[in-house]
Amino acid sequence: MQTNYFILMHHELIIAITIMLLLVIKVGSDKLSNQLVANVTNGLLLASLVLGFIVQPEGNVFGDMFHTDGFALLQKNILVAGTLIISLQASTWLKDYEHTAEFYILLLSTLLGMCFMISSRHFLMFYLSLELSTIPLAALANFDLHLKRSSEAALKLIISSAFSSGLMLLGISFLYGTTGTLSFGEVASAIQLNTPLQLFAFVLIFAGFGFKISAVPFHLWTADVYEGSPVAVTSYLSVISKGAVLFVFITVLFNVFALYAHSWYYLIVIVSLFTMVIGNLFALRQTNIKRFLAFSSISQVGFILIGLSGGTHTSAASVVYFIVVYIFSNLGAFGVIALVQGLTGKENINDYKGFYLNNKMLSWMLGIALFSLAGIPPVAGFFGKFFLLLSGAEKGAYWLIAIAAINMVISLYYYLNVVKNIFIDKSDTSIEKLPIAIQPRIAMIICVIGVVGSGLCGGLYQYIFDLVK
């Protein structure tokens, strides 16, 4: 039985060991090379990823608070892979950064929290891991220490996230008061229809989740924080942390609040509608590329919520599939932006005019990523959105699909606007040819393969679907 613990929690254990190791290194020596820290972390993350695909245990520990199975492992693998890509991309920025070890410690702490969160089957476990994945992020957002806006972003993040967890906690406390238990399974069976307090609890918990995945109207913090944070943190926030919370959201919605399915369906539909439309409207007029991607990611969440509204295995699979695709596409875009920002400090969309002239490879990378985000076939984003809309249409809300399609058209406008800036527009001050180090190059290749491959490889969706079952 003792070994069982280690095997069931191998993701979490490796990450925890890495954190410990980094702490020891940091404490032990003042002068340690950033490269070493990064390499150690990347190596261990890779090991965890490989192990995650090989060892696929299933079972419960901690008195059924922690549950793992193939689906959870897949989700953790996705997150670890995404973190690895981000870590590779950040190397340009971290190379001369004084707090590399701390950066990794905090980053991995949040990853650890997310892994626990995915596996949690108890509200206490869930709350702890949620906080573990949020609080270090606020510190991370502040990591451009000398920048005013960085600390402003961190402040906004910590205040609003503390408030949102306050709301969620209130909801959890009401749930406890009415059901007498906090375990997901028992809550699900104890929950009753038409109990005002439980409804209240549900709305509060929903608000907490809505905040984390930045669904309208709980999205306002997103853009400010994204713009202010270092690029690596922004990409982490927009992809990994959002993905992790969405995974848990699936569990909570489909399992714990299964009884309310017929009514949360309508709530989700309306929220997804607002999220798509408002995300798009905001994105249209942005000039800062990070802020622009923040809003575009909000509208992507709207699409994800459409898929979620189906409430079936299909919709769970489509959401997970989309997140995989979304990780590759968004990280592809952020990788280029991180490189440009790290080397030139430029992050306005206008700065990208004539980018293609000197940086062919980076331009294609960004172009492909944006096409995927816009959902243009044959890149993966199209299939991702296609499956989302398909599962959303299962309940017959065809008008919703129509609105989503219109939103895709609107989003096309601003994505292609960036593409136009890169490929067509001319500028006297276009960005010079940028040297690409080996790590970002690897990350970029992974992203391209991911974006193209996950679209063309039809087995992926089927694989996810089988795991969901």
Add this chain to the structure above:
Amino acid sequence: MSQTPLIQILFLSVGLFFIGMYGLLTRRNVITILMSIELILNSVNINFVAFNKYLYPHQLEGLFFTIFIITIAAAEAAVAIAIIINLYRSHHSVDVEDANELKW
């Protein structure tokens, strides 16, 4: 010995919650805002403890949750104060309304 009815304790907790919320929305000093958040969390703590004591006296889940919330709140406050210090360094102020460079 007569026990205080549950409903009164819940009123207390809700009152605390709204005091916290009021502080959060009206105060401009970041430290005060942080305190308001603590108030909100404490109202939740009261909820948990009360529910545990009155409705489910034979178990401890609520109490445990409370302890963890307190711990997390401490951690949160630590990080928040670190951020506030940093903010003060760059803005020379702890007023939230001064932190409005990022908008639109």
Add this chain to the structure above:
Amino acid sequence: MKTLLAIIVLLPFLGFLLNGLFRKHGTYKSVARLACTTILSSFIASAIVFGMLSQGTTAETVKYFDFINTDSIKIPFAFQIDHLSAMFLLIITGIGFLIHLYSSAYMKDEEPQHYARYFAYLNLFIFSMLLLVLGANYIIMFIGWEGVGLCSYLLIGFWFKNDNFNYAAKKAFIMNRIGDLGFLLAIFWLIARLGNANYADVFANVHNLSQTDITAITLLLFVGAMGKSAQIPLYTWLPDAMAGPTPVSALIHAATMVTAGIYMIARSNVLYSAAEFTQHIVVIVGLTTALFSATIAIKQNDIKKVLAYSTVSQLGYMFLGLGVGAYTGAVFHVMTHAFFKALLFLGAGSVIHAMHHEQDIRKMGGLKKYLPITHITFLLGCIAISGIPPFSGFFSKDEILAAAYEKNPVYWGLGVAGAAMTAFYMFRLYATTFLGKFRGTQDQEHHLHESPAAMTIPLIVLAVLSVIGGFVGVPEVLGGKHLLGEYLSTVIIPEPHHALAHNTEYMLMGISVAVATIAILFAVSHYSKKPQLEDATGLGKVLENKWYVDELYNTFIVNPLNALGGFFKNIVEKSGIDGFVNGIGRFVNYLSRQIRLVQSGQVGGYILMMVVSVVIILFIWIHDGEIYKFLVTKLF
């Protein structure tokens, strides 16, 4: 069999790819060799298939892969090889090869790059045509059908620098598309009713279709056939298609592609036999076309135009045959017509070649002594098409006419009248071109010469085939055996034929032969001495101008459509749709500008927004989400 069929189909495609992709690197020799070899190999393979089938190998359907595979529809990519398709294979690859050979000399004037392009198109055409006849369901047939349409378009517009040729190409394509719409609808209808479009399944389930369905499907299929096989009212593209190189006219617009409609209906004979109404329509359209275009052909002065209208007219005969149920006769006529019409076109090509691209017969005359081989073969072709025994045209035409007589003597009478006109205009053409004395310029006369062997060999081969090709279908009454009929009997339900008394049949043949002979003699005597050189007047003028059908179409269809298009473009689109679309764009932009202000940069504001939202959600949540349901279901 599976590999063999794949080879037959893929070789021309390979030729297309190689010639098409490396068209800038080939020489005249390599290009021509490649193109001819692939088709010849294909022909040999087809001959083997044909032989295997006549040795008793049963027809079969070979499936390669799933073309469309969904829950409700499964369309396999499969070929069906039976006696009908085997015969068409032979015709297509055989005549295709001869015409490739002929083209290798005829097109020598082109630049190497265009020479290669030409052969690439030609190979692609053969490939598509093979797909068309081999497909085991209507979908595959449709792919080939569109493919040949495309190649026809490309080849008509081969000399793309001439705008008129491009217009002709577009006209052909658009007219074909009109027909294709009918074909497509028929396929959809079939799939909707039966769930798939495989021949085997469709024909086995005919009795499951209601009479209305069958009539509608067959009519729609016939619309497709009308377009491709140039029947009234969709025939006007074919004469214009003569803008393409002459071998193309011979191959595509006489021998093979235009008979695709005949093939389709012969293939669907089970359906058509069950649709009496459609058969009447087919007869009426076929007969009308046969007579109508024959009258036009009488007054045409362009050597290729005469042949084009003659093709339209002969196609009309074939539809007459199909309509009266003589499917074998129609297919038989396809075969003989392929021989002699290809021959005539190639002969015309040889003449045009010799005359340096002069096509007006009024400027020819007396070519007999300059082009001996062309002359002889052309004459044989003319006799064959006129239906003089024992040339091939006689047997096939007779079979159709006999079947028509059985159905209704009036059909027969009109058919014979058409045959007389055919004989008349063909020999008018022959006499004006080859007899009398030369009327061209000195310069042209000086350059007159017989064509090279690559051109005359196909002529000779085709002439031989035109002469003897009919013996595969000698009617019973003449003591022969209908070999073709027997060969096709597995595919086509043998019609209850030859209820006619032998005497009647002798009489019918006698009359048609006599009428044709009189027409020939009249034409030869009339035009060899005194060819008509001046413009015609009266009825002749109407005929010369093709009954003004093109003008009619322009006035009643094209111009109103253009006007409507102009209206939509200038009024509806410019101010309506554009205004609307741009208006939406402006509106979205405006919204975006305004809504941005919510994002004030104040974290307190964000939190307030969250609180307010939670309250709103709770408020409209009362009654267990009924208000949401109302919002979602009623509002949108």
